[in-house]
Amino acid sequence: MKCGVSQFSSELVDSIRECGGVFEVSPSCTVLLPKAFGFCIGVNRAVTMLNNVVTGLDEKRPIWLLGAMIHNPAVNEAFAKAGVQVSTNAEEVFDKASPHDIFVIPAFGLPLEQDRRLRKFVAEDGRIVDATCPFVGRVWMEAKQGGERGNAVIIHGKYGHQETYGIWSRAVSSAPACVLLSTVEEARRFAVDCHSLADERLFNAEKLARCDWTLLNQTTMLSTETAEIAEILQTAAWHRGKVNMAGTLCTATRERQAAAQELCTKGCDVIIVLGGTDSSNTTQLYRKAVERLGKERCFFVQSEQDLQTESVRHFQPFEQRWQSTSNEPILKAKRIGVLTGASCPDSELERLLRRLKELITIQR
Ligand code: SF4
Numbered sequence: 001m002k003c004g005v006s007q008f009s010s011e012l013v014d015s016i017r018e019c020g021g022v023f024e025v026s027p028s029c030t031v032l033l034p035k036a037f038g039f040c041i042g043v044n045r046a047v048t049m050l051n052n053v054v055t056g057l058d059e060k061r062p063i064w065l066l067g068a069m070i071h072n073p074a075v076n077e078a079f080a081k082a083g084v085q086v087s088t089n090a091e092e093v094f095d096k097a098s099p100h101d102i103f104v105i106p107a108f109g110l111p112l113e114q115d116r117r118l119r120k121f122v123a124e125d126g127r128i129v130d131a132t133c134p135f136v137g138r139v140w141m142e143a144k145q146g147g148e149r150g151n152a153v154i155i156h157g158k159y160g161h162q163e164t165y166g167i168w169s170r171a172v173s174s175a176p177a178c179v180l181l182s183t184v185e186e187a188r189r190f191a192v193d194c195h196s197l198a199d200e201r202l203f204n205a206e207k208l209a210r211c212d213w214t215l216l217n218q219t220t221m222l223s224t225e226t227a228e229i230a231e232i233l234q235t236a237a238w239h240r241g242k243v244n245m246a247g248t249l250c251t252a253t254r255e256r257q258a259a260a261q262e263l264c265t266k267g268c269d270v271i272i273v274l275g276g277t278d279s280s281n282t283t284q285l286y287r288k289a290v291e292r293l294g295k296e297r298c299f300f301v302q303s304e305q306d307l308q309t310e311s312v313r314h315f316q317p318f319e320q321r322w323q324s325t326s327n328e329p330i331l332k333a334k335r336i337g338v339l340t341g342a343s344c345p346d347s348e349l350e351r352l353l354r355r356l357k358e359l360i361t362i363q364r
Pocket residue numbers: 040041042043107133134135136219220250251252253281342
C-alpha cells in the first residue's frame with residue numbers, strides 16, 4: 001500500500017476554508033472553524049519528506065522512522081501500513097536495522113545522543129532523512145547559545161514529550177545548569193525552592209542561584225502560560241542573576257492559539273477539539289476552549305468514531321483518561337466550534353464533519 005500526502009487533504013474542508021470556515025450541518029446547526037487550522041508548515045514538510053521516501057525509488061530498502069512522525073495516530077498508521085517501520089525505541093532500531101537502510105528523523109527531532117549515534121551508524125550508502133521542523137531547530141539553537149553564554153537553561157515543556165527530550169539533551173550538553181518546568185504550579189514551587197522538583201527535572205541545581213537564566217519553551221506550549229512562568233521566575237529570591245526569555249513558540253502555535261481564542265468568543269454552544277491525545281498543541285487548544293466554555297461543553301476526540309449514536313467518548317488531558325458522556329449537548333447545539341491541532345489532517349476533519357451531519361440529521 002502506498003501512502004500519499006493527498007490522502008490527508010479534503011476537498012470539502014478546502015471549500016469550507018474558502019467560505020470563511022462556516023459549514024451548515026442542518027438548517028438549525030452550524031459548525032464554525034477557526035481562521036487557522038490544519039497541518040502546519042513543519043508537519044506538512046515532514047509528511048511530504050516521508051511520503052517522498054515511501055513513494056520514491058528507494059522504497060525497496062527498509063525505512064525506519066525513529067518515533068512517531070507527528071502526534072496523529074491516523075497519519076502514523078497510514079505510514080506504518082505503507083511499510084514504514086516505526087519505533088520509539090532507538091536501541092531496537094540499532095539492533096534490527098542495517099546501516100544501509102533509510103532512517104527518518106521525525107518532526108520533533110531526536111535527542112542529541114541518539115542523533116549522534118545514528119549519524120555514526122549509517123553507512124555511506126545508507127540514508128538519513130531529517131524531517132526535524134526548523135522551529136524545533138531554533139529552540140535547540142537558543143538552548144545552545146544560552147548555555148554558551150554561561151546561562152542556565154529553563155525549559156517550559158511537556159514532561160515525557162519527544163520534543164522536550166531533544167531540547168533537554170542539547171541544553172545539558174552546553175549549559176551549566178538546566179531545569180524542566182511543565183506547569184505554572186511547578187514554576188511557583190521552584191521559585192520558592194528549586195529542590196521541590198523531582199531530580200530528573202534538574203541538572204546541576206547547585207549552580208542555578210549564581211547564573212543568569214534563559215527561559216525557552218517547547219514550540220507548542222501555551223504562550224500566556226510561558227509569560228506567567230517568566231514573571232514567577234523573577235520572584236525567586238534565592239536567584240542572583242537575570243531572567244531572559246527566548247520566546248521559542250512556533251508561528252503555527254501562535255496563530256492557532258489566537259484563532260482558537262477568537263472562535264471561542266463566537267457564541268459556540270459546544271467546542272469539539274480533534275487531534276492526537278499526545279499532541280501538545282492540540283491539548284493547548286483544548287485548554288483555551290475549556291477556559292472559555294468550561295469542561296462540560298468541550299470535547300477532545302481523536303477521530304469521528306468517538307462520536308457515537310448516544311454518547312461521545314472524549315479525552316480528559318488534565319487527568320489523562322478517557323470518559324464517555326451523553327452526546328446530547330452536541331446534538332442539541334446550534335453552533336458547534338471545531339478546533340484541530342497542527343498535526344491533524346483535513347481528511348480527519350472531513351470525517352468528523354460528515355459524522356456530525358449524519359448524527360444530527362438522524363436526531364432532528
Ligand atoms: S507545531 Fe510548530 S514546531 Fe511543531 S511541527 Fe508545526 S511548525 Fe514545527
